[in-house]
Amino acid sequence: MNYKAVKLVKRPETNIEPDNFSLVELETSEIRDGEILIKQTHMSLDPAMRGWMSAATDSYIAPVELGDIMRSSGVGEVVESKNDQFPVGAKVAGMFGWTEYLVSNGTGVSLMPPELPAEAILSVLALPGVTAYHGLMEIAKPKAGETLLVSGAAGSVGSIVGQIAKAEGLRVIGVAGSDEKCRWLTEELGFDAAINYKTADLETAVREAAPNGIDIYFENTGGPIQHAAFANMNTFGRIVVCGVISDYNSTTPAAGPSWVHVVKKRLSIQGFAMPDQFHRFGELSQKVGAYLMKGQIQYRSHVLEGLESAIEGINLLFTGANEGKLIVKL
């Protein structure tokens, strides 16, 4: 059977361009014992892809090799099976790549509850959710009654961090870039407070929103909010650094806060990268799923149609024009 896939053929210099990719037609091969054929139905587009497309630097994460199918997470259906764990008809998720079909031996493939919409899986259970869960629950280790500040709070990771924290009994303050996003955080997602970093006096706003100080700062963006957060951290506070988007493309990244507070307040600052946890994807995904099943996590998804739409559509992430989690329906 013939199917389409998209390969990475050229690394982007600055922005991602259509000629970085090549649409190819491939043919499925017969599956062997232990293998399954997956028909992908939905795939996820994530900001992390920009990094995966670059040549390796700083040993951050293995890049997608030129000529390989572009990396992504996705949801699909098992259409042929010689593996008892994955019967025909099963709904599965994994790092499937930009392709309509793929053959797998099951490694890194997770069974999904059939009743769960693919949009929920990719918006919550996939990269955003496992990133949020790992960073918040396993690194920051929150306790009920503590106060969390999260930057990039309306983003796919930040919005889940805040909602898991609410479910765990924390006071949650989100930082986002528009009044509309701030309203979404407080009125729809149940955040206790939200700060528009484009218009607020950050240090005052953080102090007022966190009268008992901040126990956990979940950092997605970098920028001036970092300093306002630092100034309001409590003793033994934990800072989880998931991303500093504002600095990634700068040749002269902004200075960080002084370490005087690190000693005086015995702060811990921990950076992490999700690829280090890819082998635990299924386990982490189930943990996020528990919140989703209880109705504790809401999401918005923005769905494009057809594999080819990813080639231009990925840039919606970088212009900020997407309204919710960006997903391609195949």
Place this chain on the structure above:
Amino acid sequence: MNYKAVKLVKRPETNIEPDNFSLVELETSEIRDGEILIKQTHMSLDPAMRGWMSAATDSYIAPVELGDIMRSSGVGEVVESKNDQFPVGAKVAGMFGWTEYLVSNGTGVSLMPPELPAEAILSVLALPGVTAYHGLMEIAKPKAGETLLVSGAAGSVGSIVGQIAKAEGLRVIGVAGSDEKCRWLTEELGFDAAINYKTADLETAVREAAPNGIDIYFENTGGPIQHAAFANMNTFGRIVVCGVISDYNSTTPAAGPSWVHVVKKRLSIQGFAMPDQFHRFGELSQKVGAYLMKGQIQYRSHVLEGLESAIEGINLLFTGANEGKLIVKL
């Protein structure tokens, strides 16, 4: 029996002045069941005392109250005992304060091997050693073959950090402020390399001394070495922040490094303060003692004579005029 003690009666504004203290004469009371009378023979003077003399700020550590005996660690001998754990004649160590005698119920008092000189106890087993051990072994968790960079390497804490790390099989690079101190580190203490931060091009010097990058950076000083260390950290590197002396008295502390590396290299940065571990002093002290007994830790001590000598002598620490661990012999 009459004895002398020194009380804190006035908080220093900038430098420590003799009128911050008052020499008083007290009388020992009869000990009750469970108590012991300790005759202190040696007491330790440490840079941390400057902080203990200040009013509480940033909830860092409880200050010494005005009118209380000045806080310090010391070594002494049990001269009366109604506590079976501490027989008369036993050598003991603890936070005894600036006093010739004290009554204790034994809490926080540790028995010391009689053959161990008081200088070794205060230079290695007391504050410097337990700080070095806790920061290095319990926070940074070194593995043989890793590379450690330590700032303030010729100081009481830094010199022990480096020597424990050598005993644990690490490559050790020290940063200090003179060629004489650098020679002491490499020729006497067995450091693999030493960098004089006053004369070296730091980033080049660190890169050359750490050809495989830095796994652990033990920070005692702050200043430009922080940036050179950061630039050479390995993936999953650990930074332990014990002190940033260069910034303590500044109203505008220097900016820290950008957090881009924190994510890309998944660094952890952990601040700590020894008073949080005072309840574990005995246990930690024994662990440092094991290195001392094996001859793996050398020390230099600078001994003053008589309780009153502490009042002026403490300033040797801040002018840097002491040659080795500053100790008062009573």
